[in-house]
Amino acid sequence: MTLTEIVAELAGYLEADAPEVSLSPAAFTSPELWAAERELVFGRSWLLAGHAAEPAEPGGCFTVSPAGRAVTVFRGEDGTLRARSAPGARRPAPAVEEWRGFVFVNPDPDAEPLAPHLRRIGRELDAYRLPEMTPIATWTEEWRCNWKIAVQNAHENYHAMGLHPTTVALITPPGGAMEVRADSPWVTRLLSPFREPLAHTALPLSAAQRATMYNCAVFPCSSLAAFGDSVVWTAMIPLAIDRVEVRGGVLTHPSALEGQDRNAFREQNEESAAVVNREDRLGMEAVQRVAGSRFAERGHLSPKEPGVTAFYRSLARALVTG
Secondary structure (H helix, E strand, O other), rough: HHHHHHHHHHHHHHOHHHEEEEOOOOHHHHHHHHHHHHHHOOOOEEEEEEEEEOOOOOOEEEEEEEOOOEEEEOOOOOOOEEEEOOOOOOOOOOOOEOOEEEEEOOOOOOOOOOHHHHHHHHOOOOOHOOOOOOHHHHHEEEEEEOOHHHHHHHHHOOOOOHHHHOOOOOOOOOOOOOOEEEOOOEEEEEEEEOOOOOOOOOOOOOHHHHHHHEEEEEEOOOOEEEEOEHHHHHHEEEEEOOEEEEEEEEEEEEHHHOOOOOOHHHHHHHHHHHHHHEEEEEEEHHHHHHHOOOOOOOOEEEOOHHHHHHHHHHHHHHHHHH
16 A cells, blocks of 8 residues: 555544454555654654653653654753754754653654643542652563554553453453543543452542543653553554564552562562563554554444544644644
8 A cells, every 4th residue: 555545544433433353454654654753743743752750850861762762851950851853863852741740752843832731630640649659660672563553552442351361361350341431632531441350559539539540642652551559551662564662661659558568569560560571461462463564454442442432543643734
């Protein structure tokens, strides 16, 4: 398929009667589409780069490289978070925004602020006390798949039965039920019920909150999942057309750490994340191999996958309407 054909197909997701089918396999393998995404998606979108505690002191920094463009987030001597492009890049400094402890960057220095799009999410997450949370575990992995394969997987729970039968599937109802609400072109809220409500939390959560995983997806490739006393953040950062860096971490409220061995708690969280990530990685890499086959075709989406359609719609807006 040509780029024109792929973009025309994407435009269908903006219609009221959007097709309930997957992207064409070419969307995951086309060099022309990848080039367009580098400019129209990752050249002007907000990316969750990490947590503000990483560069805790003046001079502290970390670097991410979305679509091959290195961006360094650092804390200035005045304590303010800033971002800069790689030396010699000849690009203006990226926009940087801190929201409740999470650091977002946008290569476009004149980008529309992200915080107003997160206002409703922020109100709904007030009980989780995000600004008070402390990082307890982090990870960085590389998966051999297109970034969209990784992101659409994170927009539905339907895959849990197949990829996570002894992990995620044990705490979610069969069938991967999910309630999806698009708050803006940038932000989508995804609610997933637990099989059984959490019996106890250190935070004063309501019964509904203890029974639900609250996921906030920020287009194109970032998410925050709040459940119980913890928040898991994830960023699917594309490195190449078929490689994605998966950065993430777990935060918890200090009250949940009282009386616990912090190192043991960290190891437990990192080990659990490693198991789930490995299951996802193997599945997504297999999907990428299938997408590259000449026999691959579009497939019907399940009614359990409305989050995937929401992601496709955001992608279409970026590539079709700019």
